[in-house]
Amino acid sequence: MKNIKDKKIAIIGAGPGGLTLARLLQMDGFNVNVYERDTDENARPKGATLDLHEESGLAALREAGLMDAFMANFRPGADRTRIVDQHGHIVFEDNDTQNREAFRPEIDRGPLQKILLDSLAKDTVIWNSHFETLKPEGDSWLIEFKNRNSVQADIVIAADGAHSKIRPYITPIKAFYSGVTVVEGAVYASATASPKIHTLLNGGKIFAMGSEKSLIVSSKGDGSLVFYTGCNTTENWANESGIDFSDKHQVINWFKNEFSDWDAIWLELFENASTAFVPRPQYCMPFDQSWETVSNLTMLGDAAHLMPPYAGEGVNMAMLDALELSRCFKNEDFQNSQEAISVYEKQMLKRASETAELTMQSTAALHSADALDFLRNIMTVE
Template sequence: MKKNKTFAIIGGGPGGLTLARLLQLKGVDVKVYERDFNQEVRVQGATLDLHQESGLKALCAAGLMDEFYANFRPGAGKLRVVDKDAIIKMDWDEEEGQEENRPEIDRGPLRNILLNSLAPGTVVWDSQYLSMVPYGNQWKISFKNGSSATADIVIAVDGANSRVRPLITAITPVYSGVTIVEGNVYHADKNAARLQKLLGGGKIFALGEGKSLILSAKGDGSISFYTGCKVEESWLQDSGVDFSDKSAVFDWFKTEFGSWNEIWQELFQGDEFFFVPRPQYHFPTDQQWTSLPNLTMIGDAAHRMPPYTGEGVNIAMLDALELSECLTNETFPTIAEAIAYFEKQMLSRASASTQSALASTEMLHSDDGLERLIQLFDDFSEPVKKDFAEPLKK
C-alpha cells in the first residue's frame, strides 16, 4: 500500500512526530508540516506523564526509550492536594517502581527526542495549514506563507481546533462547562519562591469553591499552571479580559480567586508572562463518520477532551502507533480499508477516555471536589499517602 505513496502529516506535536518516526521506520515517504517558525520556538505547557500502555508503548516501538530515559524527570510525578488556602491535605508519593509506570518528561525535551529521530528535512517549518483540495487522486495543501504541497495520504494532527477535521466530518464539539486559563511563571525560584517550595519539583492540585488551580514544576525552572472555572461558554468574549495584558489577567484572577490565599498571586510575578484562555470542549462520545480513502486524523483533532485525566498526549501517541501499523500492514488490501479499520478502533477507545475525562472535570469543579479527589486517591493502595492539616509557613 505504501509503495510510491507520499504521506503528509499536518501538525508537529508529539502525536504527529511519533507517527512520522514510526512511518519512516517502515520506509514510508513522509513530511510533517508544522506552523512553528523553527525548532527553537519555546514549548509551553505542563510536564507529561507517559503511560506504559500508550505513550511509552509508542516510544518503545519507535526505538527511543534510551533517549527518553536520558531526558525524563525522576520525582516529577509527586503530587500534593491542597485547599484554596494552600493548606496541604494530602501528599502522593510514588513507591519504588511506580514512577516507572508513568514517568514524567517536559514537552520540550520530548519534542526534541522525536525531532532528532527523523530524517533531515522531514519537518517543514513555518507551514501553517490554510486549506486543502482534491488534486486528482492526491490532496493539494496550501499554507499561510504562500507555499503548497501535494500528498497521496494526509493525516491531520493539528490539535483541538483542527482546520482539517471539517473535511472528514461535520460533527462539532460540545462545551464542557469549564474554561481554563493557562499560564507560565518563568524563573520561579525568584518570582514564585513559596510556590516553588510547595511544589517540591512535582505537581499541585488546589481545589475550592468549584474552582481548580493545577501547578506543575518544569525542568527549566519555570512553573506552568492552569486555572479552571465553571463559566458560560461565551465567557471568553463577554469577560473583556485582554490576555496579552498581564495586569488585566491579574485583575481578573484577584477577583475570580479573591477568597484564595494570596500566595497564589505569585503566579503573576516577573516580567515574562504567557497566558492563553482555553474553553474546554469535547466531541460526542458516540461520534462516527464515514471513513475517507486517503485522509484521516489522530489526537485532539479526532477526539478532543478536557485534560484532567492526563490521557491526551498518550492517546495521541497510541493513535500514531496503531495508525502506522495499519497503514503498513499488508493484510489490508487498500489504504482506505486500513484507515477505516483504524478509525473504528480509535473511536471506541476515545469514547471511553472522553467519558472518564468528563467525569474528572465534573469532580474537580464540584463543591466537594477536594474531598472527592482525596477519596479517589484513598481508593488506591500502592502509592504512599500522607494526610496533612498544617498551614503554609510564609
C-alpha cells in the first residue's frame, strides 16, 4: 500500500504475535511501536515451551530473517513425547526426531521473546504501558494508558491476548466456555525436586490421560518443568470450589480427591511446586464469528481467535496472523488500509474457524474415556 508507511502503527501487546508483526513491518520501513503493560521483558514467569510449525510460526520467523537465531536457541529433543496412562505407564513414545515427517522444534518462551526483541530497533517496545482506553480522533486513535501517558496512532493492532481490552472496540462477540478448566503449576530444578517425573519426562513432554482427565508436563531449558491438569468442570468452578490456589496443601487435597484413581507418582509435582497454582478456565471464540472491518483497527492472536491449548496452535496462529497482516500492509495492490485489513481478517477468520473447531474436538476427546486411544492415533498418523 502506497501511503501506509507514513502512518504511525501501534501494536498493543508484546507477545510473540505482536513482536513478530513489529519485526516484519520494521524490515520494510514502517513506523511501528509496541506498547506492553509489563515493566520489562523479565517481569513475569514464562510458561510452557512452544512447538513452532513449518507452515506458521517457522514461516513467520523465516520471512523475518530470524531462522539462524532460532536454530541457535531451540531445544533439540524437547519435542520428544511420551503418552502415559494415569498410573504412569508409557503407552506410546515418540523419540524419532531425526526422521519425523513434520519438524516441530520446541523453544522456550523466554529465548523466543529475546530473539524477537533483539531484532527490533531500539525503543520500539514501550514498557509499562498498560492499555486503558481508545478514543477516536479524526482518522486516528488516542490511546490512553494506566500510567496516564497517552499516544496518538493512525492504525492500532490488538495483540493483547485472551482478555483483550481492545477487542470490544471491534466486536461484541465473546468467547464461550470449553467445558474444561486447567490448574497450572511449575517445579524449579525438577531433577532434584521431582526426580521421578523428571526421569519420566526425559527432557520432553508427558501427556497423561485417564478417567476423563489430563495432566500435561513440559520440560524447560532452565531445568524447570511446567504442568497443567485438565478436568471437565462448570465454568465458575475455580471461584465456587472454595479452594485457595495459593495454598499448596489445599490444592494437594483437591488433587488427591479429584485424581483419586491416579498413581501417587503425580503427587510429586504438587508437593514440590515452586509457585502458586493458577486455575484457568478454557474458552474458545465462536466458529462462525465475523464483524465489519474497521479501517484503522484490527487484532491478531488470542485477541482475535482464543481457543484452548489442546492442539498446540495458539502461538503458531498468532505468528501466522502477523505474517499475513504484514503482507497485506505491504501489498501495493490495495488502495487503503480498509481493504488491506478486510482481506487479512477474512482469511484469518476462515483459518481460525477451522482450527478452533478441530481444537474443540481435540479438547473433548482428550477429556473422554477414549483419550489415550485418540492421542495415540494422532501421534501415529503424524
